[in-house]
Amino acid sequence: MRDLFFVAYLLGLLALGFRRPFLFVLAYAYVDIVSPQQLSYFLLNRIPLSLIIAGLAVGGWLVTDDKKEIRFAPRQFLMLVLLLYAGFTTLHADFPVDAAAKWSWVWKSMIWAIFLPLTLRTRLRVEAYLLFMTLSAAAIIIVGGIKTILSGGGYGELNLMVDSNSGLYEGSTISTIAIALIPIILWLARHGTIFPRDWRVRVFAAGLVGACLLIPVGTEARTGLICIGVVTFLLLRDVKRRFLYGGLIAFAGVVALPFLPHSFSSRMETISGYQADSSAASRLAVWGWTWDYVQHHPLGGGFDAFRGNRLQVTLSADSGVGGSQSVDQQVVIDEGRAYHSSYFEMLGEQGFPGLFMFLILHLTGLVRMEVVRRRHRRSDVPEDAWIAPLATALQSAQIVYLVGSFFVGIAFQPFVLALVGVQIGFDTLVSRRSREEARKPWRKSMPLPEPAAG
Secondary structure (H helix, E strand, O other): OHHHHHHHHHHHHHHHHOOOOHHHHHHHHHHHHHOHHHHOOOOOOOOOHHHHHHHHHHHHHHHHOOOOOOOOOHHHHHHHHHHHHHHHHHHOOOOHHHHHHHHHHHHHHHHHHHHHHHHOOOHHHHHHHHHHHHHHHHHHHHHHHHHHHHHOOOOOOOOOOOOOOOHHHOHHHHHHHHHHHHHHHHHHHHHOOOOOOOHHHHHHHHHHHHHHHHHHHHHOOHHHHHHHHHHHHHHOOOOOOHHHHHHHHHHHHHHHHHHOOHHHHHHHHOOOOHHHOHHHHHHHHHHHHHHHHHHHOOOOOOOOHHHHOEEEEEEEEEEEEOOEEEEEEEEEEEEOOOOOOHHHHHHHHHHHHHHHHHHHHHHHHHHHHHHHHHHHOOOOOHHHOOHHHHHHHHHHHHHHHHHHOOOOOOOOOHHHHHHHHHHHHHHHHHHHHHHHHHHOHHHHHOOOOOOOOO
């Protein structure tokens, strides 16, 4: 039955796409995020669904879209250079088979992120793509939120529709993405035009934000707790009564503490006691190994170069009671430990050039969104009221990702690359609108204001 639902939904969406080809772009967002191929038992799991829909999206754009004033943004060029460089490191990878397996999906995600801004020519398209991204991720997040309420979840135990530990179905990844989505959910609820902004939209948005906050609880991902703190701080930037809202958020956190599972509280306590936690201690050890590795391999070792590490980790834990306490130490050997950090992932796999391009890509996005935000936040043009809040939401989502990715290796996560593509498309759209406004005859004919006396 589930297979029939997926097939019927996709066929209906694709049929509409032949009338409105941009729907192929939206269909790809759904397939890329939800991965119905993994959820299907027999009808979709043998079909190259992503390739087919991507081909339809590109073909529809080539045939029907207006190419006037099409521009290739600097960050699109940067992603193209990073893609070519990653291809080079893959050819010279330390582990060619494993590197080829990761390359098989990385290049598709990067090509899509480079192509996506070319299709986002209007506000409606930008909003529609963000809405599809949000609702597609919501299909996973809502399931996780419900299961957390019913069972409490558990580290490595929360099943998000499919028994998989990849993509958005991995605990730390979905925790980071879910929290990063909160500013975008709020923007869609306040400024979206596809659905009427009535009580139904507000209730659904509130429920979805609640589900997003439950994901770190259900997955017991420490990264998610840090991301919640970051997004809370960011959401207070533009409110008028910061102390009031901050107090209400703190109060809500205190009230929620007794309802949190004991396993969640115990795991969060290991954030400060990393020396006794094998996962945290191994993470620090692999970061040290990566830094030593790139001293001898400055161009990186290609995808999955971490498989060459062998770590010796010493764990320390206090034991005993009262005045007779001792420190127990245990030496643990760990091999092929993953980076558990996007920054060290880029450094170890793509070397210093790759890390530099990764940082420039995201830091430029933060700067550009801040420029758009400041330029339009005091605009008195009603048609532009949505621009500054969207720049703020996209910037906040990126900041949450950049903080969360300190502790999870998602440098090439397709969802994040698509979000960068939306940022570029939005930035290009706003710049084009500004140029068109500046070229309007009535603006040129307006007399200059008289200089002030004195």
